[in-house]
Amino acid sequence: MKIVATLTLAAAAITMAAPAQAQFAKPEDAIKYRKSALTVMSTHFGRVGAMVAGRVPFDATAAASNAAIAESMSKLPWPAFVEGSGVGDTKARPEIWSDAAKFKAANEKMQAAMSNLATVAKGGNLDAIKTAFGPAGATCKACHDDFRKE
Amino acid sequence: MKIVATLTLAAAAITMAAPAQAQFAKPEDAIKYRKSALTVMSTHFGRVGAMVAGRVPFDATAAASNAAIAESMSKLPWPAFVEGSGVGDTKARPEIWSDAAKFKAANEKMQAAMSNLATVAKGGNLDAIKTAFGPAGATCKACHDDFRKE
Numbered sequence: 160m161k162i163v164a165t166l167t168l169a170a171a172a173i174t175m176a177a178p179a180q181a182q183f184a185k186p187e188d189a190i191k192y193r194k195s196a197l198t199v200m201s202t203h204f205g206r207v208g209a210m211v212a213g214r215v216p217f218d219a220t221a222a223a224s225n226a227a228i229a230e231s232m233s234k235l236p237w238p239a240f241v242e243g244s245g246v247g248d249t250k251a252r253p254e255i256w257s258d259a260a261k262f263k264a265a266n267e268k269m270q271a272a273m274s275n276l277a278t279v280a281k282g283g284n285l286d287a288i289k290t291a292f293g294p295a296g297a298t299c300k301a302c303h304d305d306f307r308k309e
Numbered sequence: 310m311k312i313v314a315t316l317t318l319a320a321a322a323i324t325m326a327a328p329a330q331a332q333f334a335k336p337e338d339a340i341k342y343r344k345s346a347l348t349v350m351s352t353h354f355g356r357v358g359a360m361v362a363g364r365v366p367f368d369a370t371a372a373a374s375n376a377a378i379a380e381s382m383s384k385l386p387w388p389a390f391v392e393g394s395g396v397g398d399t400k401a402r403p404e405i406w407s408d409a410a411k412f413k414a415a416n417e418k419m420q421a422a423m424s425n426l427a428t429v430a431k432g433g434n435l436d437a438i439k440t441a442f443g444p445a446g447a448t449c450k451a452c453h454d455d456f457r458k459e
Contacts, residue, residue, distance in 0.1 A: 182356070192352050195345035199385065202342050206332070231381065235349065 186244040193239035194249070200232035204273070204295070207280065211292045219283035226273075226280035226288075233273040237266050250308040262306055269298035336394035343389035344399070350382035354423070354445070357430065361442045369433035376423075376430035376438075383423040387416050400458040412456055419448035 183189040203225040209215040210222055240262070245251045255262045272295035279291040333339040353375040359365040360372055390412070395401045405412045422445035429441040 188352075191348055195348035198341055198345035199349060202338075228385070235378070 182238060183241060183244075186241065187247050189239040189241045189244045190247055190249045190251075193236040196232055196235040196239070200229050200236075200273075201299075203232070204229040204299075207276070207288065207292060208296065210285070211289050217285045219285075222285075222288055223277075223280040223283065226277040230270075230273040230277035233270045237263075252306050252308055255306050262302075265298070265302040265305065269295070269302060272298045332388060333391060333394075336391065337397050339389040339391045339394045340397055340399045340401075343386040346382055346385040346389070350379050350386075350423075351449075353382070354379040354449075357426070357438065357442060358446065360435070361439050367435045369435075372435075372438055373427075373430040373433065376427040380420075380423040380427035383420045387413075402456050402458055405456050412452075415448070415452040415455065419445070419452060422448045 183192065206215070206225040207222055207229065210217045240251065240255055242256060245253055245256060272291075276288070276291040276295045279287050333342065356365070356375040357372055357379065360367045390401065390405055392406060395403055395406060422441075426438070426441040426445045429437050
């Protein structure tokens with residue numbers, strides 16, 4: 160999907176362009192940004208979930224659109240987990256920084272699952288979307304269990 | 310730009326798929342969502358602005374990436390200005406709903422200016438980016454002046 164490739168490249172370019180810390184003037188700016196990106200992602204992911212759960216009638220176009228936006232958003236939050244942004248209005252656990260490799264693996268797994276969901280959703284088959292949705296939701300939960308405070 | 314076309318279509322499809330109100334379970338969800346989308350947009354727009362103002366060295370790739378993300382985000386907030394979401398944790402003025410045509414024109418003008426900035430930024434010329442940035446910033450300010458409380 161072009162949108163995925165473009166946003167992935169965009170995110171990579173931003174990450175390379177400057178150290179992550181330099182992207183945010185204050186830790187609270189980084190916190191607000193990453194929470195915002197995750198809110199937008201979860202809104203669109205949740206709309207796919209509502210169809211998967213049968214709470215909303217299946218609409219193939221809407222499912223594909225929402226999954227594409229969720230996937231795009233899934234690339235954005237991670238550079239905002241800058242050192243020193245583990246305090247304040249955040250549920251981030253210290254393990255995000257003390258076990259950075261595990262955190263990176265977890266968020267990469269989520270991005271891959273969101274990417275798969277977006278690809279599958281383009282096909283317009285609800286059963287296939289259901290199959291892809293579960294593992295994507297599981298990656299959200301896994302990361303929250305390990306890296307987000309209650 | 311493919312990303313623009315894709316996200317524009319995605320946003321249009323979502324808008325068509327269901328009445329805006331049905332997209333959010335509660336008015337506060339709509340408020341949180343639109344503020345989040347605007348936060349992500351303004352973060353990336355601001356990174357272009359930092360280069361335009363000379364506070365950060367010009368990096369053509371980063372400028373293009375940030376402008377592309379800002380443009381993508383500029384499509385998202387509007388369906389979240391649902392009826393009944395003018396109270397609570399929001400600075401939205403009642404004119405958003407009482408003068409809906411003017412609000413729509415203002416946000417369409419902003420989207421067009423962001424789209425232009427993203428197109429220009431792909432060209433990698435700082436002077437051209439400066440020329441496109443000012444009017445885009447002016448559309449943010451105009452809408453805030455008319456439709457956002459102090």
